[in-house]
Amino acid sequence: MRVAAVDQGTTSTRCLVVEDGGKARVAASIRHAQHHPAPGRVEHDPEELLQNIRSVLDAGGPVEAIAIANQGESCLAWDAKTGKALHPVIVWQDARTARELEALGAAAEARSKAVCGLPLDPYFSASKMAWLLKNVPAVSEAHSQGRLRLGTTDAFFLDRLCGSFRTDLATASRTGLLDLAKGSWSTEMCELHGVPLECLPEIAAVDGGFGMLGGAPVKVSIVDQQAALYGHGCRMPGDCKITFGTGAFLLAVSGNERPAIEGLLPTIAWKEQGKPAVFAIEGGVYDAGAALEWARSAGFFADVGELDAFDGPSALSRGIVFVPALSGLAAPYWDREAAPLLIGMDHATSRRDLARAVLEGIAMLTVGLIDEAARSAGVGKTISIDGGISQSAYFAQFLASASRRTIVVPAMFELTALGLAELAGVDCAAGRAIARTFQPDNSVSDADRRRFTRAVERARGWRE
Numbered sequence: 001m002r003v004a005a006v007d008q009g010t011t012s013t014r015c016l017v018v019e020d021g022g023k024a025r026v027a028a029s030i031r032h033a034q035h036h037p038a039p040g041r042v043e044h045d046p047e048e049l050l051q052n053i054r055s056v057l058d059a060g061g062p063v064e065a066i067a068i069a070n071q072g073e074s075c076l077a078w079d080a081k082t083g084k085a086l087h088p089v090i091v092w093q094d095a096r097t098a099r100e101l102e103a104l105g106a107a108a109e110a111r112s113k114a115v116c117g118l119p120l121d122p123y124f125s126a127s128k129m130a131w132l133l134k135n136v137p138a139v140s141e142a143h144s145q146g147r148l149r150l151g152t153t154d155a156f157f158l159d160r161l162c163g164s165f166r167t168d169l170a171t172a173s174r175t176g177l178l179d180l181a182k183g184s185w186s187t188e189m190c191e192l193h194g195v196p197l198e199c200l201p202e203i204a205a206v207d208g209g210f211g212m213l214g215g216a217p218v219k220v221s222i223v224d225q226q227a228a229l230y231g232h233g234c235r236m237p238g239d240c241k242i243t244f245g246t247g248a249f250l251l252a253v254s255g256n257e258r259p260a261i262e263g264l265l266p267t268i269a270w271k272e273q274g275k276p277a278v279f280a281i282e283g284g285v286y287d288a289g290a291a292l293e294w295a296r297s298a299g300f301f302a303d304v305g306e307l308d309a310f311d312g313p314s315a316l317s318r319g320i321v322f323v324p325a326l327s328g329l330a331a332p333y334w335d336r337e338a339a340p341l342l343i344g345m346d347h348a349t350s351r352r353d354l355a356r357a358v359l360e361g362i363a364m365l366t367v368g369l370i371d372e373a374a375r376s377a378g379v380g381k382t383i384s385i386d387g388g389i390s391q392s393a394y395f396a397q398f399l400a401s402a403s404r405r406t407i408v409v410p411a412m413f414e415l416t417a418l419g420l421a422e423l424a425g426v427d428c429a430a431g432r433a434i435a436r437t438f439q440p441d442n443s444v445s446d447a448d449r450r451r452f453t454r455a456v457e458r459a460r461g462w463r464e
């Protein structure tokens, strides 16, 4: 079978054509514009994303099936009659609704955690959809005329491309509106946020079938992180992956019951037709690749090749610490007021020390996620990682040593696409070879770990 696996992510839209045996080729990859209309706001042009999906699929040529991954919590409003978007996509990184959520108070947050497993953070779609209704006249007008559709980007793409106004259970679990126990939209959460339930898409299994596109069925639709979890081959409770993209996202399979956890989040890993939903625990670092991009623009390094190896003891062990809280701190802190912190330099500190501190800071925030995951639900001794930063041998070794776990890097770079193809029925087992393995050594001490924790405490609440 030949499947076009489309990864519509935060920064680009990619299409890989994957065949049985896991043989994959990148057909096309197109970057799209990031719009920052005001501080803390991040938007995408929905028509640009749609056009990019069409273009990368065209480049892929004829296939027997299509599978699409979406960028998670990013969402928008559109007109049911014309299909026209009524506002740009509000991207998952966008924090414009922080105040509104704070005003909802602690009792509301406790209900949100109980019903959908998520805190009241602007990261999730619910408050973004509410913002659209309250602040965009075209959206409230469409609502009063019964023409409004609200959804994550997948529902918009599928509606426009295949005439199928649907989302899947895994993506729905990222909105803050899903009743995790029932697997359906929660009336209580919709009322809490002021999101009209009747404007939301129907919820399907990830392989529920989403209509036809260019003569091929869209067999699979799912969040990119969950697709990557599947692509890493994680199936059993404790199997864990971390993807280092714009942010860093840890997911660990937890089984068929909602995991009882604190700090990290229960989420749906996937739900295949005729099978029970599989749960995962999830934790994110808002800025991973994004922090590295910032470090590059600040002149800490010029080329990623410079980040593969460093001499001598870590920056952290020498007291030079970077906390990459450019967008605040996500799990387990949920602190949008945290700010980036770079501390511990002296007259001898070099540009290279700073670049190294940035890498180590990203790794240390991720170690915090691993520790939390291990505390609450269990994480195996081996963790599989992917994404841009995973290619730095220094980073992977540091992560292994700091987390006290074996870190493996698969040979296949495109794990999201691999997961999509597998969910669509392509046999990819042969494509899942491990390229590199990093065993923990004693280069990161308990004192180093405590030092980083102290730096995080200093970074918190700065933007108050």
Ligand SMILES: O=P(O)(O)OC[C@H](O)CO
Binding pocket: 008, 009, 010, 011, 070, 071, 072, 073, 092, 223, 224, 225, 245, 246, 247, 249
């Ligand atoms: O598009 P990515 O790869 O940056 O992933 C986005 C995440 O799903 C956001 O939660």
